Amino acid sequence: MSSTKKPDQLIKMINQIGKNMRAAGELDEVAMEVASHIKRFWTPDMINKISRYASADGEELSDISALAINKLAG
Numbered sequence: 001m002s003s004t005k006k007p008d009q010l011i012k013m014i015n016q017i018g019k020n021m022r023a024a025g026e027l028d029e030v031a032m033e034v035a036s037h038i039k040r041f042w043t044p045d046m047i048n049k050i051s052r053y054a055s056a057d058g059e060e061l062s063d064i065s066a067l068a069i070n071k072l073a074g
């Protein structure tokens with residue numbers, strides 16, 4: 001990311017949430033669960049930071065995490 005600091009802790013957190021929920025089902029279902037978790041427990045600022053990271057770079061996000069962020073935006 002160019003002018004903003006990469007949100008390392010948020011990346012680690014969302015990837016871990018996805019990893020923990022992975023056994024719950026198919027990729028799309030798990031991503032919905034991750035998005036739901038993020039909506040319930042993360043602050044708007046945290047969501048904005050991870051969304052900006054996903055839009056600008058996102059290379060360290062797992063497939064589940066990237067899809068969950070996409071679902072948050074959609």
